[in-house]
Amino acid sequence: MRVGLFIPCYMDAFEPEVGIATLELLRRFDLDVTYPFDQTCCGQPMVNTGCHEEAAATEALFVRNFSGFDYVVAPSGSCTHQVREHMTAIPQTPDVVAVRARTYELVEFLHDVLKVDAFPWAEFPHRVSYHNNCNALRGIGHARPSELHAPFYSKPLDLLAKVKGLEVVELARPDECCGFGGTFCVFEPAVSAKMGHDKVRDHARAGAAYVVSADSSCMMHQRGSAERLGLPLKFIHIAQVLNGAAA
Amino acid sequence: MSHPQEPDRHRMIHPDLAVSDDEAPRSPDGHRLEHGAGTSRPLRPRSHEPQPRGARVHGHRPIDQNEAAARFIAAPEHEQMHDERLWDLRQKRDRQMRAIPEWEELREIASRIKQHTLSHLDTYLEQFEAAAKANGVHVHWAEDGAAHNRIVHAILRDHGARRLIKSKSMLTEECGFRHYMAASGIEVIETDLGERIQQLDDEDPSHIVVPAVHKLRADVADVFARKLGTDPDNDDVHYLAERQREATRPLILEADAGLTGGNFAVAETGSIVVCTNEGNADLSGNVPKLQIHSVGIEKIIPQVADLGIFVRLLSRSALGSPMTQYTSHFRGPRPGTEMHVVLVDNGRAARLGMEEFWTSLKCIRCGACMNTCPVYRRSGGLSYGATYSGPIGLILDPTFDKRKYSTLPFSSTLNGSCSNVCPVKINIHEQIFAWRKVLAEARELPLVKRAMMSAAGKVLSHPALYRTAIRTADSALKVLPRFVVYNPLNTWTQGREMPPVPKSTFHDWYAANHPAPAEDPTSPEAKP
Structure with a gap:
């Protein structure tokens, strides 16, 4: 199985260790994982700002980089949502359609495609609060959102349940957006920061030592918020936990 | 830095975690006192935090x-x-x-009824008009807000009305009705408590259903003290509600005309259905001898039976209550009175023609x-x-x-x-x-936003540019964040610390740990 690894731009720059953990984790399953060298971004910053025209060349580059793989895997629900649902600034050629359909977020790839039933190398004896990125939750169906009358499920919590020693704590507002919102975080700073503060207080009140998420962008915003408030929270990507990171 | 087994109290005494109850005394070792004395609180001075006001509006800017x-x-x-x-x-x-197993099914049916009705709006509007006229109702058509205001004003003038009591209606807000009437010499009294508070404070409703939800009790006490002469230091809700009732009820009983909005207009029966919790639509519709109902054309539903779906959804979605206290059906004038319905377009027909946005007309304003x-x-x-x-x-x-x-x-x-x-x-x-x-x-x-996106689009579509951009001395924080965490106003640091810059990018780490990528045939710019 040939897998193309997509490392989102902000992760490339700020969180290389998450990319490394993702690569290592995928290789544990005997996959042929390639990191196409000329990758940059999925186009989301432009598209979410309404600037589809400005995103076209970036989207085209993404498709050129990731054509021909059986799967494209990204450790980000947000970027995966962009590729799968919103990559429409370019003509929908068979190549484009195929790349979009084969792009998976890491958690769903492990849960739905590989159907991993154990992570014997992983142990994380800590109280953990799980943060659902909104695009992961409501956009690509990571879990049952609290607004809907439907049976509960959560792919990330299913995976975390297989990690030894990990204890999940409940938030008072489980699906509340943290306020990152892409460019929202810089164009609407007052509300964004307030939402971030409220979110990290919720994690702390729930008794979490670590916040775990499949999206580094939300966590970058939340970490900045927690540091500003002086809250002793730590943040770690689910790829790192599943790859057996020690605290 | 912090050990996972850290004692709970370290986390709990962080000032930002403290709720107001945490002001209680602590023992010298930092634990909160559990006994009775520990939970008693000093009398808090009454809040005088001024109410923040809304957006500054400058014409069409x-x-x-x-x-x-x-x-x-x-x-x-x-x-x-x-x-x-x-x-x-x-x-x-x-x-x-x-508590409702078929909830998602109800939503689906409600959506379909609305889509069906909107797709046959002309037919149902004509059916409504015919049925209403048969019930003895005068039906008017208003193309826009100005026409609505003129029509209602003319009806009031014809009847020599000097005071209009009104129940809450977002449509009339949309039409600027209250401002229009201010110049007419006809007094308008809002009968919904929240809307009355907003009217007395000369402020628009801040929420579709709970129009004064942004006000604290103290703000209401201030408004009532100014406008109704209540005790400014008494913000007891029962006192305030009762004084408002005493002040407004006589005005209601002596009003010449009443106006309501409408939650639903039933084509089959020509009736207007209004849902309230205060019964104020009933006062507006049943007390004066002249009743007017202003309804947006998208509020049509085909038949009474459809209400069984919508009424189950409306109040549950709005307030989390099984249903509104009052669901009033206005079907025709009482003996010796007149009933008018004004059907208002005000941009709705145009919206119906917008491919991506027409389903916003399904909204039931919950x-x-x-x-x-x-x-x-x-x-x-x-x-x-x-x-x-x-x-x-x-x-x-x-x-x-x-x-x-x-x-x-x-x-x-x-x-x-x-x-x-x-x-x-x-x-x-x-x-x-x-x-x-x-x-x-x-x-x-805004130009700055567009310029940033244009620059981001250029850098992100050229791997070499992108790599150079994030590999320079200060690397990521200087250039990459232009579209991630940096912007010309540097707003990220409002309330947040900057992320630390790692020693290398993932890309560089990968390059250092893997064979050269030139052999990768999928890489479009790998060729020299």
């Missing part, structure tokens, strides 16, 4: 929602109360939803999207500077004025909770997303 929201957040008592009050409504709504919206809860409805605020406002307002409301679709994180709570399944967050594209194409984005 784009509304600065963020500026108004920042002022709302800077009033922490107001912001916290507002957020918690509306979040409470969301939780009550969730409990009601969970406000569930506002209650769940994390941005709305922290901004207050008046920060939007528009008749409709919150998620539904973001997609309705630009249809009224594309320039003035061009910024509103960006006051969202696109989190999607609004679409999930919508009882008629409007894809609200997808329409917010779609509006951004429409506005960008119409060149309605």
